[in-house]
Each structure stands twice: as structure tokens, then as C-alpha cells.
Amino acid sequence: MLTKLSQLGEFGLIDLLKKYKGGGASVIKGIGDDTAVVPLDAKRYLLLTTDMLMEGVHFKRSAPPRSIGHKALACSISDIAAMGGLPRYALVSLGVPGNLSWAFVRDLYQGMDTLARKFGIAIVGGDTIKSARLVINVALTGEVNKTDVVYRNGARPGDRIFVTGALGKSLSTGRHLKFTPRVKESQYLVRHVKPTSMIDISDGLTADLGHILEESKAGAVLEEKRIPRRAGAGLRQALYDGEDFELLFTVPARKAALLRKNKFYPIGEIVARGRGLSLQDKTGKLTKIRPRGYTHF
Template sequence: MPDSVSDVGEFGLIDAVTARFPQGDGVVVGPGDDAAIIAVGSGRVVVTTDMLVEGRHFRRDWSSARDIGRKAAAQNLSDIAAMGARATAITVGLGAPGDLDVAWTLELADGMRDECARVGASVIGGDMVSSETVVLAITALGELDGLEPVLRSGARAGDVLAVCGRLGWAEAGLRVLSRGFRSPRALVDAHRCPEVPYDAGPEAATLGATAMCDVSDGLLADAGHLAESSHVRIDIERERLEITEAMREVGSALGADPMTWVLTGGDDNAMLATFPAQVPLPERWRVIGRVYDGEGVRVDGAPYEGDAGHVHFS
């Protein structure tokens, strides 16, 4: 029988988890005291928090503990990047059933550690409680490195809308898993953990992005957040959106239109930003639309018919 969380006890488990988190240069006091202390070079701290609940945001039979740990960290690290910042540290709150395997929990910790390592962030602390299902609450901290933060509210008529990263992959993977399939692997893996272009966030800030967010709820929903905060209208052009061959194949196998996943699928954590039209953009930033006076989001000039993406508390 593997050790369960209740066999090891809260403090034993916290010690075992903490031992897996190397501490970066910016950490003055790491895990083990009442609170951690991190150095802040610029004098400004970017903070975000996000929760994941088993059954609603992940399933233990669809994703490994490692993937769940990576995804949970990625969602928070992505929000830091979407401000134009570089993540430096996360803290983790974990609710865990008493009969949860210790090995599963340590794998979860490894996933968080590995995703944080991609951006040079440290896991600096957290807490653990018993709960009926696995619940994760992560707080991420970030550093602007002297850049101005890119808010959602700065888009102006005449700007272009550009995206860096994947759209629709995670949703396609989720549809595949929901039908009981395990391939195409690239799409299934994209649902299990996003490939976030973290450095595109600070890059956009450097390039002079006027507004930015990451695509967690879906392209139309998140473009809608930019439009609403900036008091502008955003038009997206379908022909500029990329549908991969794998997505096309899954679409025809499932009798679904993959364009719907690209427009409304969440969880890929692409960076979505507006830029003044004259800014030359690096190749990985694809222009997919334009900003106009007005309000709301349009697709090819018309209101989108259908569900625009993930709605919280639906």
C-alpha cells in the first residue's frame, strides 16, 4: 500500500514537498518560517491568484499529477506574463483528501516546480488542508524589471490585435478526451498542460503593447475583456486564425467545426495584445484583428452567433 496523506501527516508532507523546491536568487527567506521574503528590484510587485478544483478544472483520471501541477502553476505564471511581467515566485494552497497518495502529491509538487523553472520562479511556501476533493489555490508574484505594466484598458482605435501562442488546442484535446480517445497526442497534451509563451508578455510590453491579457476563457471572451476595459470594439478576422491539421482531423471525426474551438476554447494561455499599427511585430505575434471605436467583439464584421467562451459560475 502506498503512503497516504493522512499516514504521513500534514507536517511530514509539507517537509517532503518543500524539499523539492529549490530557491532562486530573489528569495531572501524561503519556506519554513511564518512567511517568505522575496527581493523586489523595481519596487513594484505584480500579484495574481487562481484556483483549480478537481472535477471542474481537472480530472485525476485524465491528467497525471505532474500535468496538473504544471497546469496550475502555468495558469498563474501566465497571468503574470500577461501584465508584461516576469514571475518570480508562487505560493500554493492545497486541499487534499486524507487517502490521497503521498507519491501523487509529490508528483504534483514536481510539476509545479518544473513549470516555475521555465520562468525562473521559485515555490516559496504554501499551506495544506484536508478536503473531499483536490483543490489548488496558487498565488504568483512577479517583477516588471523597469517596464510599465500592460493593462487591459489601453487599446485604442487603429491598433492591431495580435496573438502569440496557441488557440483552440486545449479545447480540441478536451473534446478528444471527453469522447474517450487519447490521441492526437499533441492536442490531448495541450489540454493537460498549456505551452505558455511566457516571455512574450514582457516582449509585448517592450514593443509598446497598448493592452494585453492571456487567453484563458477563450479568444472571443478575452478579446471581449480588452474591448470592455478599453471602451473599444475589436474585430477578429477568421481567415487570420490558424487551424492545425490535427484539429481539422479531430473536427471531422467528431462532426465539429474546429474554428469554434479556436474562437471560444480556453486554457491555452496564449498572449493576446493590442499594438499601435505601425509597430513591427516579431513573427510569432500574428495579427488577427483590429481595434475600432465602438464596443464589443465582432468576427468578420458581424456579432458572433453562439456561445462566446467560458463563463464563470455558469
């Protein structure tokens, strides 16, 4: 009990907390995916997600407040997209320092409002408290057809691995403050190919692929030359930088050809679990790599 949170790490902490499940209400999927999944009606599931952003960790106070608002909502929309769903209702809670101006808070909400309108999301409530640092929490619901929902656990050896866009340097280029969540792409995917697994890249390519591999009990080979990089980003940054918010997903090989023509990027293949995660260079040589990326503690 003397263990410090910094020793546990973010995922160690989640492991300790996930035994506290409450009870009574019916749950389709609890902790362990991009959102929780609960019953809605005969045809659909309700998706539930929440994301907390703090100044100094996820944004700087010097960033444009509109962008901070945009990001706060966009992160949660990205998680709904990663399940194959559409976002619906948001609750927004703020911890605000006393010295923050009214204009700052107004602009922050305008950033959120603009994105919410674009995606047909209603902001229906929230809470505000005074706090030493600016903290924003967005809880978001979504809806998904039962036949469309995509989890992290369905990747099988032979499946091709894809991403929806270039990776790396999202934080240093400021892209993390203005990205468009991949809802349109996700809808295309569930309609046309039905991915076997999907996640949004928040912790980094290898870290988030690691979540898919763990849940799917599989390994993977990534092809170095195929990984799309943002301008100026090296291989390491594409592999390990966080906050890209592209979708990472797997599809059976026979469906892969359709996607290549539609601006989805094939980056590797799912293999048996025993082979772990490795990177293949231009000459075909395989190097084992460890899934790691941005950690919050």
C-alpha cells in the same frame, strides 16, 4: 439575496465582491486585470495573482499528477506574463482527499517544481487542508518595470490585434496540462513594441477580447481567415474554447509589421466602441458576435 451563484455567473459574482477593498495600503491596480499591481520600488511594481484549480473542473484526477502540478503554476505565470512581468515567488495551498496517495502529491509538486526552476520561481510556502475533492491554489508574485506594465485598458481604434499561437481544443487535446506560459514572448513585446493592451486567453478568444474591449471602451473586428487554429479545431472552437493560455494583445498599426515577421499572428483590428465586436468572413462580410466562452458557474 435569494439569487443563486449560478444565476449571477462568475463575473456577476466578481462584480458583487469587488466593493470589499479593505484599505490603508497603496494600490496601483486592483480587481479588473490579470494581476493586481502594487508599489515595489522606484523603478518597479509588484504583481500579485492567485489561481484555484479543482478536480473535475480544471483537471481530472486521472490526469498525470505532474501535469496537474505544472498546470496549477503555469496558469498563474501566464497572468504575470499578461502584465509584461517576470514571475518570482509562489505560495502553494492544497486541499487533499484522505484517499490520495503520497506519491500523487509528490509527483504533483515535482511537476510544479520543474516549471518553477525553469522560470526562476521560488516556492516559499503554502497551506494544506483535508477536502472532499483535490483543490490546488497557487498565489504568485511577479515584478515589472513601471515603464513595461501592460493593462487591459489601452487598446485604441486602429490598433492591430495579435495572438501568440494557435487556438481551440486546448482542453480536448490535453494541451492545457502542458502549455508553456508566454513569458519569453511577453518580454519581447514589452521591449520592442510595448503593447497598448494585453491579456492571457483563459476564458476563450472572444470572452478575453471582450475584457479588453470593456476596459478599453472599444470595439473590434476579427478576421476569420487569420485566426490561427490548433490542428483539428474549427472556427467556433478557436473563438470560444477556453484555456489556450496564449497572449492576446494590441499594438499601434505602425508597429504591426515588426511582429508579423516574428511568429505573432495578426487577427484583427480595434474599432470604435459603437461598432461592437464582429467577425469578417473571406468575402469581407461582417457578422456581429457576442463575447462569450468558458464560464465557471
